[in-house]
Amino acid sequence: MNRTLKHLADRFIFWVGIVVSIHLLSVFIYAAYSDNGVPEKTVGISLSAIVLWTLYLMHRFFSIGQLYSPHITAFFILLGDTFFVIYNPMDYQEVWIILLFYPIMISLFQNRQLFTIWGIFAFLLAGLFIIVDFSQMGPGDSMYALLISRLFLYAGSLLLGWIIMTYSASLKKSFLQKGEEQNKEYLIRLLQTLIPIVERKSRISSKEIVLSTGLMKRMMSYFPNDRVEYWEIQLLSLLHFISRIEWPDYVFDKPDKLTLYEYQLVKEHCYIGRSLLGSDSSLKRVREALQAHHERYDGTGYPCQLKGEEIPRLAQILGVVECFIAMTSPRAYREAFSFDKAMSEIESMAGTAFDPKVVESLRDALELYDKSQTRTKASPLVG
Incomplete structure (x- = not known):
């Protein structure tokens, strides 16, 4: 100007x-x-x-x-x-x-x-x-x-x-x-066109997007000081689902432990936000949340080994929601966990993998959520 x-x-x-x-x-x-x-x-x-x-x-x-x-x-x-x-x-x-x-x-x-x-x-x-x-x-x-x-x-x-x-x-x-607003609508429509491809490739139902969005929205309400718009939660859930498109097909059905090379490929999905969202400042929170959602509260996560409050709240919430969905979904090498068992496992990781306050918000959000909706057909591996 x-x-x-x-x-x-x-x-x-x-x-x-x-x-x-x-x-x-x-x-x-x-x-x-x-x-x-x-x-x-x-x-x-x-x-x-x-x-x-x-x-x-x-x-x-x-x-x-x-x-x-x-x-x-x-x-x-x-x-x-x-x-x-x-x-x-x-x-x-x-x-x-x-x-x-x-x-x-x-x-x-x-x-x-x-x-x-x-x-x-x-x-x-x-x-x-x-x-x-x-x-x-x-x-x-x-x-x-x-x-x-x-x-x-x-x-x-x-x-x-x-x-x-x-x-x-x-x-x-x-x-x-x-x-x-027009750019966001265009981006969401573009990502939505990829949903059928990911569903066929991974055999994961897109209902996971709805479940993830609902849980994250409820959990964010427990943190009023962290101002996050609803469209950001929607876009983050959609982007996380689409991020699996980069994985090799055989990874979704592999019953054995991933090799180091395969594990590195899976970890790369944290960076898909940078590829698809670019440097748009209005999408910064979504981009940072996707990149940091595998960071651990004790600093042993990836990709940047962030610790505690260094991890964006939205990233922490996506991480714990992803873990819950993965546990309550069947894998090639095990049956799906029950609701109570999955919550118990997550609570045992409070203070190490997850922020205790975020874990508590998940429990409260699930109490408001119909337990029959907490199951979604998923692949043997959820990133």
Whole structure:
């Protein structure tokens, strides 16, 4: 955004310089064919052209890279306006009105601090011009009326600039939010198209997504300080289910212990969030939760050996829910655990694999959940 405004400022100074240069050229042409010689205002117009082109070159070629700041653009625009008013190359009596457009121009930066600082500078500068103008006039009621009207015009210009800045910022935020919502919907629809593939490949029912989402939603309600949106829980459950698509087919039916190579392949599903979600900041919690859901409370998990509160709450909840679903689902080498046995096993791991508070929230959530819904057809291996 700032780069776009810098480009607009470049164009503004450039075209003002063009106008002044054309005016200067027309003065010289007039002087060449006139017996009156070079007009007195030629010096002022020439200085204006030189200053404007200097400002243009400085702004274009020296306010670049890491040194660039929108304050530089705001300064150059104000400097150009000030010089234009002082030398008045067009010899226009009401040239001061050019300063009325300054607050509107800097409002496009959508930066309240910048607008406040440079708006105050412009207002003080306008006041100075008013004092100079009226010092050359005689006293009278009309002078004070004009003084008040000018002050109101400048104040109105500042107010209009503030309104434009506030409205455009609100409009931009609305567009960004709408774009994010559309991106999320598109992502979820895209992942949902992969569900049948994973079901056929792993013979895991997609009902696991519903079960996982329901349990995590209930468990998150026990941690009101951890603000997680419902769509994030839905996306996390869906993404975790889809992550199995990278595993070899035979892994799902293998009755024996996985080899080291196979185990490394299974562990890779923690990183699928980075592959599918990219670096979108609005999806950061989902991405981090999926990556860390195999971390252990005692710091012996993977992939980063996080410990205790270092593990995101959403990741801890996904980890314990995944463990519960795995235990209550049949494997090739054992029958599914009963509800009570699975909960007992998980409680025995409180303080080592899982946060005791998260384990307690699972028990409370399951008490509210119909036990008949805690069984889901799954493969011999749940990541």
